[in-house]
Amino acid sequence: MSAVIGLEDGTILKGTGFGAEGIVCGELVFTTQYTGYEESLTDPSYTGQILMFTYPLIGNYGVNDETFQSDGVKAEGLVVREACLSPSHHLSTRNIYKLMEDEGKPGISGIDTRMLTIGTREHGTMRAALINGSDDGEEAVRLAREQPDISSLDLISRVTCKEPYTIESQVKTADKKHVVLFDLGMKKNISMSLLKRGVDVTVVPANTPTSVIEDYNPDLLFLSNGPGDPQNAQNAIDVVKDLAGTMPISGICLGHQVISRALGADTYKLKFGHRGANQPVKDLESGIVHITSQNHGFAVEGDSFDDTDVTVTQINTNDNTVEGIEHNDLDIFSVQYHPEAHAGPRDTEKIFFGKVMKAMGGRV
Numbered sequence: 001m002s003a004v005i006g007l008e009d010g011t012i013l014k015g016t017g018f019g020a021e022g023i024v025c026g027e028l029v030f031t032t033q034y035t036g037y038e039e040s041l042t043d044p045s046y047t048g049q050i051l052m053f054t055y056p057l058i059g060n061y062g063v064n065d066e067t068f069q070s071d072g073v074k075a076e077g078l079v080v081r082e083a084c085l086s087p088s089h090h091l092s093t094r095n096i097y098k099l100m101e102d103e104g105k106p107g108i109s110g111i112d113t114r115m116l117t118i119g120t121r122e123h124g125t126m127r128a129a130l131i132n133g134s135d136d137g138e139e140a141v142r143l144a145r146e147q148p149d150i151s152s153l154d155l156i157s158r159v160t161c162k163e164p165y166t167i168e169s170q171v172k173t174a175d176k177k178h179v180v181l182f183d184l185g186m187k188k189n190i191s192m193s194l195l196k197r198g199v200d201v202t203v204v205p206a207n208t209p210t211s212v213i214e215d216y217n218p219d220l221l222f223l224s225n226g227p228g229d230p231q232n233a234q235n236a237i238d239v240v241k242d243l244a245g246t247m248p249i250s251g252i253c254l255g256h257q258v259i260s261r262a263l264g265a266d267t268y269k270l271k272f273g274h275r276g277a278n279q280p281v282k283d284l285e286s287g288i289v290h291i292t293s294q295n296h297g298f299a300v301e302g303d304s305f306d307d308t309d310v311t312v313t314q315i316n317t318n319d320n321t322v323e324g325i326e327h328n329d330l331d332i333f334s335v336q337y338h339p340e341a342h343a344g345p346r347d348t349e350k351i352f353f354g355k356v357m358k359a360m361g362g363r364v
């Protein structure tokens with residue numbers, strides 16, 4: 001089937017469509033990881049974005065439903081150079097085409113992803129439209145230009161849970177801890193990382209007020225990853241302001257941006273973001289560089305912590321952007337990268353979640 005992608009700068013690329021027929025719009029973002037297909041496509045942080053893999057051959061192994069990070073594909077669409085149609089994988093009968101078809105999301109292959117990535121790096125992230133079932137490039141450009149900027153979209157309410165729910169850990173521990181997890185568009189492996197350490201987890205919707213969280217009386221408040229501009233997570237920002245100093249608080253990615261804003265920092269949009277499985281993060285105290293999994297388009301303004309009680313503890317060695325912060329007096333710390341991985345390296349998993357356990361007085 002013919003398909004086309006059009007960008008706001010007028011770029012038009014024609015290719016072969018797969019997955020569902022139809023039109024999707026979103027920011028076109030690229031990831032440099034070359035595995036973790038379904039983990040990325042089901043990551044709710046990709047809501048409002050069309051995902052492009054820079055690696056030229058995608059889908060070499062089949063889709064494993066057990067590694068989904070949410071209940072389905074959340075990226076609006078998929079752009080690849082070449083998709084493998086006959087993956088070799090004993091766990092799966094689905095290839096990447098079938099996944100997109102089952103999930104009702106369109107994809108396009110046969111695209112010069114290198115050219116599109118270079119264009120994105122030079123111009124910055126652009127709005128795009130992907131049409132599967134037509135090669136009308138002018139229409140795709142028109143639709144790309146027509147859509148609002150991602151910062152004006154309320155994406156969190158599309159992916160947060162509707163009602164709170166509690167998952168009890170099956171791991172037996174003498175002194176069970178309880179975390180309230182703000183679901184701003186949570187990747188499943190964040191809750192899994194707590195559950196496997198013997199922690200019970202209550203997941204709450206993004207609009208949950210402070211008083212409800214206080215009633216749970218948790219050992220720690222955790223803020224998840226999620227889509228869009230952190231400025232739009234105003235309720236979570238207010239809750240962190242209210243509860244700072246009353247209980248330990250931690251978070252990942254959007255959660256880190258929310259905590260930073262609550263502690264007085266600004267956030268801004270990166271030119272093209274960090275998305276991949278080999279982003280280098282330096283711990284400023286130890287000097288050690290860890291390789292991390294990342295997916296974000298916004299970042300915390302490091303200078304805005306000057307004259308606050310917050311220290312920037314980790315930076316990205318590619319561009320010196322903020323990767324981790326810690327409050328000097330209170331049990332509040334967060335990271336921009338994904339220590340829970342899925343996809344990507346687990347180098348920081350034990351360090352980060354060990355610190356979360358320690359903050360609760362639990363077994364590390």
Ligand SMILES: NC(=O)CC[C@H](N)C(=O)O
Binds near residue numbers: 224230255296
């Ligand atoms: N993975 C995330 O939580 C992403 C956070 C935010 N939406 C950003 O793009 O920066």
